[in-house]
Amino acid sequence: MQNDRQTLRRGLFLALCCCALAACSDTTSEQGPALSAPSRPVLLQPQAENLLQLPLHCVETEYPNKLSQMLNSDADLRSPRSLHPAFYGCFDWHSAVHGHWSMVRLIKEFPTMRGHEQARDILQRHITDANIAADIAYFKTDSAWERPYGWAWLLKLMVELETWDDPIAAPLAATLTPLAEDVSAMYIAHLPKLGYPIRVGEHANTAFGLTFAWDYALHSGDKPLQLAIQQRANDFYANDKNCPLSWEPSGYDFLSPCLEEVDLMRRILPQAQFLTWLDGFLPELRSPTFELAVGKVSDRSDGKLVHLDGLNFSRAWVFYGLAEQYPEFSHLKKVADLHINSALPNVVGDSYEGGHWLGSFAINALLIDR
Secondary structure, eight states, X not given: OHHHHHHHHXXXXXXXXXXXXXXXXXXXXXXXXXXXXXXXXOOOHHHHHHHHHHHHHHTTOOOSOOOOOOOSSGGGOOOHHHHOSSSXXXXXXXXXXXXXXXXXXXXXXXXXXXXXXXXXXXXXXXSOHHHHHHHHHHHHHOTTTTTTHHHHHHHHHHHHHHTOOSTTHHHHHHHHHHHHHHHHHHHHHHGGGOOSOOOOSSTTOHHHHHHHHHHHHHHHTOHHHHHHHHHHHHXXXXXXXXXXXXXXXXXXXXXXXXXXXXXXXXXHSOHHHHHHHHHHHOGGGGOTTOOOOOOOOSOTTSTTTTHHHHHHHHHHHHHHHHHHHXXXXXXXXXXXXXXXXXXXXXXXXXXXXXXXXXXXXXXXHHTTTO
């Protein structure tokens, strides 16, 4: 099994390196040849088929597993698959959720890709009424569990299913709807109690959680959730000035606290208000010569240190999203290109620490505006 896993990862590594290398383009000027600059990688079907192998492998890999559960009695000492029969793989619940999102997202883009039959089978075996009912029941015992990171990815999966033009999509979405509605209700109940935003670069980041939740609320027409997010986003962030981007990253970051605010507020605020806010929050982004060094990982077998590969992907999708919505920031695309090309060859390595989750971050960065 270990040899098979290493062989799979070597193949994925070579394929993704080819994807990153294909993105490099030589630029020239009137003064003569310039240094080769990386351009944005284009995800083609062969690379997508290799990326698909990551969730196909991990969503049914039960161990190792980090349950992050509170034990109330001996009865709670159960296997991951018993506790969470839909989302038991990929080391933890939230990674299992976004592993399922990854499968849907890739098949939406490449419906006949190699592996799509296996992915469809897994989706239909995992997302069933009985399996989702188990998670609904679990949240009733601990309404703070997986808040907000797992909640955000669950809502993102819901949107992906509802926007998927496929015969299996509507039944899967209908099955997941009660859990998504419960997550929405938990958000609405929790946000007024949250006195201060959580500004870390890991799972608890408030802005990240609200960004995916906002996308769900808009898509689903969930007005109470929209109002709750809009109110707290303005409460938390509207008066923020001069975010210290130079202090980032922290050693375990896979999200940028400054840039996650940008990603949320560009959704929440009207155009004129947002641009004024951004000029006060991160004025340096206006500069055509803006640069931001990529995060560098020293040991990819360390589950915390490898977070910095994820940071490079999440920074990239924030910059791409901002430039897509506001073309005056198109110069940020080259910063995003640098980040995504830095991280892409590292999606697969010799350890499970990055492999169980980095694929989802790569997919979101590669397909953020498609």
